[in-house]
Amino acid sequence: MDGLNLLPAFAVGMAGSVHCIGMCGGIVGALSGALGGTGARRTIPIAPASSAGSATSATSATAALDGAVRVLAYNAGRIASYMVAGALAGGLANGAGTLVLAARWQGVAYLLANTMLVALGLYLMNAWHGLARVEAAGNVLWRRLLPALRYLLPADTLPKSFALGALWGWVPCGMVYSMLLTALLAGSAAGGAAVMLAFGAGTLPMLLALGVAGARLRQAMQHPAVRAACGMLVLGFGVLGLVRYGTGVPHGWLDALCLGVPA
Template structure:
């Protein structure tokens, strides 16, 4: 049975799908326009694109976990873990509020990520139009760097894992949680986009993600207790 921490990351990715479609929906919609007409021919291309995106998330998680483990060598481990853990859960709370529409405090974080994205984005034109999986996969690898508060919130948690392997697995679980939403957005773009734009859907999803952050802060002394079991380990 998977550790509960990875299940939590998967659920955050799944529930944050309303934000995924808002951020990446235009991309998958453009892909759909450029693809062969029959949907049966489109799904391998959408799958390849999303596998590329999830691969990038996983690599970023490996890097964040490695950085987190190095940071813990600079002093007493537990205080460093606790500080990183609190920061990660504050990010989740901001994300939840962002999804509900109550605040835009996470928007500056996404704009900061745009500095790197502006350097990467020109390379995406080399793989457009992405009419084959072979072109969609590298396109997805690049689009994985698109500035996204949802990604950054879970990536902050990867820092707390204190391990490159656990950090990568955490982002992999999160990426797989985002997969159903973006696959549906690609295959049923107009209908699913309208559903995710419903303010009630976004509000409920935001409240649940907010709940993850509040629960995490409440259990900060035990670094999340059972919720992040097997991922965030008190040392």
């Protein structure tokens, strides 16, 4: 799997990050301090007016920088969990690839991955919420991890922020599930980890911006028009993949726009 094949995973991560805002926005805001106190956005003054103001500005700048670093640590932990899950999925596929029916299961995985993208696109557009039931099925695992949160809150240090992100990376999420199906198609642990790294990197800009803009960005990105546009992009990737599989379109430039390679 080359870098070109990872572009769709990155794009899905960017478009789907409007969903991440709902799931991770509160934690990111709390880590950055954007939701603390009155919930106002923190700013870093460029030119203080007095010595007292200078001390206040320095304190504010330090707090803002500390919050930004903790947000980075949280996201590093979250993406690390995605990569571990992707490596497990890709490694499982690598083992299954030695079976006689390898071509058949690869085709099934490809169909499922792109069907999940269609479902995710409709979910983001608020057109169909069946994916929420898929997420609910993962709550069995999450309930077992939840008690560990009490040891990580408040996440006031870098190790705790990283650990919180690593734990949060296992929160039931239909978007992550769809990408894990794509990681299955990578055919190796390294390839599966690369898919999830590209996906996680796609979600990163939005969550980092959320740490700065706080509730304002969250409100803007939850606007129906924004969700509809992002949903249509994800839906388009899924439909393109299904059409490619059903019509047997030959490989080539289309590989750059499809998640995985059908058998």
